[in-house]
Amino acid sequence: MRTVRAEQxxxxxxxxxxxPQHKDGYQTVYKGKGLTPSEVEQIQKxxxxxxxxxxxxxxxxxxxxxxxxxxxxxxxxxGHPEIIDRNQRGAFIAHAFxxxxxxxxxxxxxxxxxxxxxxxxxxxxxxxxxxxxxATGLAxxxxxxxxxxxxxxxxWPRDEWLKLVALAEQAEELxxxxxxxxxxxxxxxxxxxxxxxxxxxxxxxxLHCSFDTHIDRCPTPPGIYWAAGGATxxxxxxxxxxxxxxxxxxxxxxxxxxxxxxxxxxLEQASLEDDMATLIDYAPTIQTLTESxxxxxxxxxxxDEAACDSFFEIHTNYIRQRFKAALTKxxxxxxxxxxxxxxxxxMDTVDKLKVASSEKFPQSELATFVADWLVNEEAKPGKGxxxxxxxxxxxxxxxxLLHLTTTLGKxxxxxxxxxxxxxxxxxxxxxxxLLCNPIAPADFVCKRHLKLLLSNDPIVDMTEAxxxxxxxKIMGIDQQKQxxxxxxxxxxxxxxxxxxxxxETLLKQYSAPSEFITRVEEHRQDIxxxxxxxxxxxxLVNSVKKVRRTSL
Amino acid sequence: xxxxxxxxxxxxKIICPYCxxxxxxxxxxxxxxxCKMDLPVQYVHDYEIVPPFFVQVFGRPGVGKTxxxxxxxxxxxxxxxxxxxxxxxxxxxxxxxxxxxxxxxxATGLMPNPTTLGVQEIYVxxxxxMSRWGGRTLVTRDCPGEIxxxxxxxxxxxxxxLNAPTTFMFISLYDLQKDSQxxxxxxxxxxxxxxxxxxxINFKKERRKVVVVLSKGDIIPxxxxxxxxxxxxxxxxxxxxxxxxxxxxxxxxxxxxxxTMHRVSDAIRNWVNETAAGKTFIQLAKERNIDLRFxxxxxxxxxxxxGQMVEQLMPRRVLDPYFWALELQSQ
Numbered sequence: 001m002r003t004v005r006a007e008q009x010x011x012x013x014x015x016x017x018x019x020p021q022h023k024d025g026y027q028t029v030y031k032g033k034g035l036t037p038s039e040v041e042q043i044q045k046x047x048x049x050x051x052x053x054x055x056x057x058x059x060x061x062x063x064x065x066x067x068x069x070x071x072x073x074x075x076x077x078x079g080h081p082e083i084i085d086r087n088q089r090g091a092f093i094a095h096a097f098x099x100x101x102x103x104x105x106x107x108x109x110x111x112x113x114x115x116x117x118x119x120x121x122x123x124x125x126x127x128x129x130x131x132x133x134x135a136t137g138l139a140x141x142x143x144x145x146x147x148x149x150x151x152x153x154x155x156w157p158r159d160e161w162l163k164l165v166a167l168a169e170q171a172e173e174l175x176x177x178x179x180x181x182x183x184x185x186x187x188x189x190x191x192x193x194x195x196x197x198x199x200x201x202x203x204x205x206x207l208h209c210s211f212d213t214h215i216d217r218c219p220t221p222p223g224i225y226w227a228a229g230g231a232t233x234x235x236x237x238x239x240x241x242x243x244x245x246x247x248x249x250x251x252x253x254x255x256x257x258x259x260x261x262x263x264x265x266x267l268e269q270a271s272l273e274d275d276m277a278t279l280i281d282y283a284p285t286i287q288t289l290t291e292s293x294x295x296x297x298x299x300x301x302x303x304d305e306a307a308c309d310s311f312f313e314i315h316t317n318y319i320r321q322r323f324k325a326a327l328t329k330x331x332x333x334x335x336x337x338x339x340x341x342x343x344x345x346x347m348d349t350v351d352k353l354k355v356a357s358s359e360k361f362p363q364s365e366l367a368t369f370v371a372d373w374l375v376n377e378e379a380k381p382g383k384g385x386x387x388x389x390x391x392x393x394x395x396x397x398x399x400x401l402l403h404l405t406t407t408l409g410k411x412x413x414x415x416x417x418x419x420x421x422x423x424x425x426x427x428x429x430x431x432x433x434l435l436c437n438p439i440a441p442a443d444f445v446c447k448r449h450l451k452l453l454l455s456n457d458p459i460v461d462m463t464e465a466x467x468x469x470x471x472x473k474i475m476g477i478d479q480q481k482q483x484x485x486x487x488x489x490x491x492x493x494x495x496x497x498x499x500x501x502x503x504e505t506l507l508k509q510y511s512a513p514s515e516f517i518t519r520v521e522e523h524r525q526d527i528x529x530x531x532x533x534x535x536x537x538x539x540l541v542n543s544v545k546k547v548r549r550t551s552l
Numbered sequence: 553x554x555x556x557x558x559x560x561x562x563x564x565k566i567i568c569p570y571c572x573x574x575x576x577x578x579x580x581x582x583x584x585x586x587c588k589m590d591l592p593v594q595y596v597h598d599y600e601i602v603p604p605f606f607v608q609v610f611g612r613p614g615v616g617k618t619x620x621x622x623x624x625x626x627x628x629x630x631x632x633x634x635x636x637x638x639x640x641x642x643x644x645x646x647x648x649x650x651x652x653x654x655x656x657x658x659a660t661g662l663m664p665n666p667t668t669l670g671v672q673e674i675y676v677x678x679x680x681x682m683s684r685w686g687g688r689t690l691v692t693r694d695c696p697g698e699i700x701x702x703x704x705x706x707x708x709x710x711x712x713x714l715n716a717p718t719t720f721m722f723i724s725l726y727d728l729q730k731d732s733q734x735x736x737x738x739x740x741x742x743x744x745x746x747x748x749x750x751x752x753i754n755f756k757k758e759r760r761k762v763v764v765v766l767s768k769g770d771i772i773p774x775x776x777x778x779x780x781x782x783x784x785x786x787x788x789x790x791x792x793x794x795x796x797x798x799x800x801x802x803x804x805x806x807x808x809x810x811x812t813m814h815r816v817s818d819a820i821r822n823w824v825n826e827t828a829a830g831k832t833f834i835q836l837a838k839e840r841n842i843d844l845r846f847x848x849x850x851x852x853x854x855x856x857x858x859g860q861m862v863e864q865l866m867p868r869r870v871l872d873p874y875f876w877a878l879e880l881q882s883q
Contacts, residue, residue, distance in 0.1 A: 013666055016733060023733065025613040025698035026669050048669030053649070079665075087614065090665045178588075217646065219570075219671050221587065232645065235590035237583055 002146045004106045004114075006097040007032030008139035009040065010128060011047050013091040018083050018129065020137030026091075030132045030139035035098065039064055043072075047094040049218035050074050053231065056187045057118075058094075061111045062210035062225065069104040069207065071111050072096040073121040083125040093128065095121045097144060101207070106146065108284075109206040112195045113146050120144060154196050155276045156247045161196070165267065166255040167240065168201045171208040171226045174240075178223030182234050185244030187213065190229040193244045199280045202263060202287050262315060263290040269314050282307035292357035293322070299354045312349050320344065322356035330361040331370065332388040335381065342373050367398030374404050375433050386410060399423035400431055407443045420446035428452060436461040442469040447477055454485040464499035467491055471503060475510040484513040492519045493526070501530050566591075566599050569676050569691050572606075572715050592643035592676055595689060602678045602687035605881045608712040610705075610744060611722030612735065613697030616767035616851050618664050620722070621675065621694055623851035623867035624874060626654045628679065630792040634801050637681035643689070646673035658865050667696040671709055684806040685878045700740065705747040714751050718761045718877045719744070726768045737824075738832035745840055755840040762837065763845050763876040766820065769868065770850040776823055782816055783848055786868045810879060813847070813872055820846035843880065847872040 010030040016022045019029065026048060031040055042064040050058055058074040074094040079085045097114065107113045114120070122128050132139055156164070167174065167181060174180065183190045190213050198206050209226045216230040222238035233241060241250040257264050266286055270279060285307035292299050312319060327336045327343065344352070346369065355361050370389065373379050381389065386409035393402045402419035406412040420428070428449040435444060435458045444453045453459065462470065467488075474482055482488075495503065503520055524530070566575045573586035580596055583589070595604070609617045629651060632638045642648040657664070672694045680687040692712070699709045707713055721744065723737050748760070766772065769783045787809070791801065801809070824830035824846070837844045853866030 023701060025701065026666070026696060027698065044669075049671070051665070051668055085614075085666060092668070217673050218668070219673055235645070236588050237590065238588045 002106065003143035004099060004103050004146055005141055006099050006103070006144050007034045007141050009035065009043055009096040009098065010093065010122060010132065010139060011044060011096070012077070012093040012125070012128070013084055014125075015083060015086055018135050020135050022135075024086075029128070030137060032098065032139050032141055034141065039066065039068065039098070043070055043096055043098070046070070046212070046224075047072050047074065047096065049220075050076075050092045050094065050214070051217040052076070052214055053216060056214050056231075058212065058214040059111075059115050059191065060210075060212045060225075062212075063101075063207060064098075067101045069099045069101060069109075069111075070096055071099075071114055073115065073118070075121075075123050077124055080125040083129060093122055093125070097142075105203075108203045110198055110203070111206075112198060114144060115191075117145070117147065152192065152195055152199060152280055153277050154192050154280075156193075156196070158271050158276075160248045161200070161276050162268065162271065163249045163253060163255060164193070164197050164242070165200050166257050167249075167253065168197050168209050168226070169205060169258065169264075170256060171205070175208075175223055175226060178221070179238050179240060180222040180225055181227040181242050182222075182239035183213075183227055183229040183242045183244050184231070184233050185229070186231075189244040190214075193242070194227060194229075196276065196280060199283050200267070200276075202290065261290070262293055262318070263287065266290075266311055266314050270310050274310070282310055286311050289353055289357055292354075296358050296360070298358040298360055298362070303350050303353070305350060308349050308353055312353060319353065319356045322359055323352055326355045326359045326361045327366075329359065330363065330366045331392060332385075335385050335388055338379065338381070338385075339370065339373060342377060343369055346372070363392065363396035364398060367392055367396035367401045371398065371400040371404055371430070374401075374408065375431060378434075381409070400427045403431055404434075407439050416443060417446060420444065421448055423449075425449060425452060432456055432458070435459060436466065440466045440469060442466065442473040445470065445473040445477065447479060450474070450477075450479055450482050451485075454482060454487055459487050460491065462491075464495055467495065468499050468502045468506075472506055475506055475512070480510060480512050480516075483516040489516065489519055492516075492523050495523060497527060497530060500524060500527065504530070564599075566596060567604060569595060569604065569674055572711065594641055594678055595643045595676055598678060598687075598689075602680060602689045604676075604689040604691045605718070605877060606712045606716035607690065607692040607877050608710060608716045608719045609692065609695050609722065610700060610710070610713070610719050610740075611697060611765075611767075612700055612724075612727075612740065613666065614727060615697060615722040615724040617697065617720075617722050618667050618694050619851040620720075620765070620767065620849065620870060620873075621650070621692070622654055622657050622664060623849075623865075623870045625650055625677075626658055626865075627788065627792065627867060627870055628677065629654065631682075631788075633792045633794070634788060635681060635683045636800050636802075638683075639680050641678040641680075643676040643678055644674060647675050647677055650675060667694050669696045669698055669709065671711065672696075682878075683801055683803055684810075685882065688878060690874070700743055703743060703746055704750055705743060707747065707751060713747065714753060717758070718763060718880055720765050720873050720877070721762050722765045722767050724767050725772045729773055736829040738829045738836060741833050741836045745836060745842075755842065759841055759843055761843045761845070761877075761880040763847060763873045763880070764820075764824075765873045766846070766848040768850065768855075769848040770853060771855050772848075775848075776819070779816070779819060779823065779848055782812075783850060783868050788871055789866065789868060810875065813875060816848070816872075817846040817876075820848060845876045845880070847876060849873065 008030065009028060009032065011026065011028050013026045014024065014029055016024050019027060021027065028040055028044055046060060046062060055076050060072040062070055064070060072094050074092055076090055076092050077084065079088040079090050081088045084091050183193055194211055194213070198209065201209070211227040211229070212220065212225050213229040215228045216232060220228055222236060240253055243250050259265070263286060267279065282304065285304040288299060288301065288303065289311055291297065323344065324336055324340050327340055331339060370392065386405060389401065389405050389409065393405055399419040399422045403416055403423065406416040406419065429452065435441060435456060441453065441459055441462050471483065474480065500520070500523060507517060507520065564576070564579055566581065568575055568584040568586060568591065570584060570589045571587035573584060575581050575584060581591055584591055611617050628640055642651050675692050677690045679690060682688065695710050699705050705713060713719070721740065723740065728735060728737065769775070821834065821844070825834055834844065847869065849870050849872060850868040851870055853868055
């Protein structure tokens with residue numbers, strides 16, 4: 001379970017026996033040790049007035065000096081005669097959680113993840129005293145869980161919610177000019193509107209969108225919160241009126257949107273096709289992507305595919321541009337020209353986006369793709385390209401690519417053997433399509449994967465010279481027992497005199513399974529003594545064998 | 553200090569009821585240029601006919617400030633039974649709501665919740681054709697009692713304290729008698745004086761007027777019989793509830809009433825002066841040239857139980873502090 005740590009503060013009305021200062025009246029009854037007097041005062045100033053006409057719950061979200069983030073939940077409570085008010089009048093209790101900005105960042109700056117969990121907040125005096133003690137004045141820090149919360153299902157007309165989002169993006173400017181939104185409506189519609197806007201704006205922007213869902217009868221001038229709410233319209237023309245139940249922004253507003261923002265562009269264009277609820281679903285992924293495009297952070301978390309498709313469709317050219325830039329960093333400009341189209345086609349949208357946004361191609365993944373490219377496309381890199389690829393091998397430690405570069409590029413038998421020994425069977429299998437075309441079987445020989453090599457059908461396409469080299473290699477690594485393998489045994493009969501002489505020479509140096517030796521001897525008998533040129537017989541026999549080989 | 557009539561060389565002058573800024577020039581301004589609040593239409597239109605008078609309430613938690621405002625509104629609603637030609641008009645939405653809630657309060661007897669901290673909504677009531685005073689607009693704001701418990705009052709939560717010449721200082725002798733925290737009436741006066749001095753109020757230049765309101769009069773222990781009798785026999789409450797034709801209070805009746813108020817004020821002063829705290833209270837005011845008048849009220853008529861009236865609501869003498877304010881500002 002993911003949690004986020006918070007200090008607490010409780011504000012309500014108490015009788016002297018329950019007050020840490022032994023006085024009656026509304027006051028901060030409990031507070032965390034980590035809160036300074038100035039912080040307590042700032043919080044108290046915001047929460048101290050709550051006089052709804054009808055029972056409602058109030059949520060507030062704001063920052064205090066020093067950057068701490070405060071979430072409060074306020075409810076009306078019964079007037080407990082001993083704890084709250086000797087005259088048993090009703091009162092309210094405001095329960096605040098205070099987070100450091102870093103800590104709050106774990107919620108993606110979304111206060112509704114916390115507000116949804118109403119069980120976290122105090123709702124009566126007796127529970128308060130049970131939990132925090134009588135007149136202790138102290139509230140210990142807590143670890144607040146971040147459960148998944150319910151999907152929001154709301155729909156505003158496009159033009160109206162775009163206005164709200166633009167107003168949220170202008171939050172700092174509005175506050176500087178002492179303006180605020182005033183949301184009129186029911187408790188639910190106000191809260192739903194705020195939550196929808198929060199989900200649609202980039203996470204960091206949420207910190208500037210302070211709110212109080214219920215300011216009725218507590219005169220709160222514009223400029224204190226980005227948005228204030230209430231059941232009745234406020235008579236101050238510095239408030240931008242938003243009618244949440246009618247789902248519209250009633251005041252005429254001058255909106256400025258950042259047209260250079262990838263996010264804003266996506267929002268405006270995607271909204272022509274998809275409704276608000278769909279965009280809310282997509283928003284977290286799009287926000288992650290745009291943040292990554294801005295900061296070049298490599299995305300490691302999973303992304304919603306449909307959201308990625310939506311973003312990709314709108315920003316294809318830009319994404320491709322960034323993708324190429326990432327590729328160039330990995331393999332150089334020249335190779336990018338050859339590789340880009342192949343990768344663009346082979347990679348899925350999500351992976352392309354991760355590469356483009358970070359402008360980084362994870363080396364190991366790139367190496368695998370390049371290996372695939374070399375194998376599947378029978379690519380022919382130039383001299384300089386091989387050098388670049390070798391650098392890629394060094395940074396990626398990709399054995400497939402090492403095998404290929406030391407075989408197709410500048411040959412290096414030691415490194416090749418090392419690559420073959422280290423690669424998995426799957427990786428070995430992935431390079432085998434190049435067996436005999438153009439990579440000779442001997443260049444695939446290693447103890448670890450020899451059986452796999454020899455059971456591979458394309459091996460029958462090798463030339464006699466390749467056969468001889470293969471046998472020599474197998475004998476060289478002391479794996480002669482593998483010579484009894486069926487494909488090799490069958491191939492002996494297709495050897496010409498020159499190749500057979502070489503095999504016979506090898507048999508003089510190395511041991512071999514008896515069946516292999518027997519087969520060699522039989523073939524010798526077939527084609528006659530070594531060096532005797534029986535061109536006709538030899539040519540005829542070999543032609544037939546070639547035909548047979550092909551039909552296999 | 554305000555010039556009530558708002559006439560001057562520079563054109564029309566109006567005091568914003570919210571932020572107390574002077575607004576000059578425009579004939580019928582709609583918005584205060586200082587605080588951007590929409591100005592009450594009737595307040596602006598009838599400013600010279602029904603000039604405002606600002607009153608600050610002052611008093612510890614639970615002394616009855618909020619209940620007093622409710623009771624006063626209740627009585628004012630019915631004064632057409634007493635003053636011929638009288639009418640009233642709430643000028644703001646919160647005032648209208650207060651008037652509507654008062655009916656509910658009268659019917660249910662449910663005590664209002666304690667006033668919370670923070671700046672409260674403004675109460676603007678146009679009162680026309682009051683016998684003796686004509687038309688005046690009462691402008692006041694409720695205040696939470698907690699702000700009066702320390703040595704200095706946070707003036708941002710009591711916006712009229714510095715500029716309003718008249719203050720209603722609520723004292724509940726009943727609660728003070730049960731108090732174990734060492735509170736006393738002289739400390740309240742100290743808080744008042746300290747706050748004003750902190751904000752450079754010159755007591756010699758501007759004589760401050762404090763109407764001392766002894767609240768919960770029906771349960772004050774040891775109240776002299778004459779004062780108890782005065783409290784219980786409220787002719788206004790009787791008149792507004794009477795069906796008799798002969799109940800209107802003309803100018804001479806009002807004059808008599810005011811003279812009685814003066815005598816009662818002196819009687820209360822003498823009674824308060826019997827204790828050390830009371831003597832100190834009066835002496836502190838005298839030293840600072842504060843004009844003290846005394847009144848006694850019962851906003852409910854009887855003691856509520858468990859936050860609700862058990863007997864019928866019968867406010868007594870709640871008009872007295874209000875009449876004092878009118879008198880003092882007419883001087």
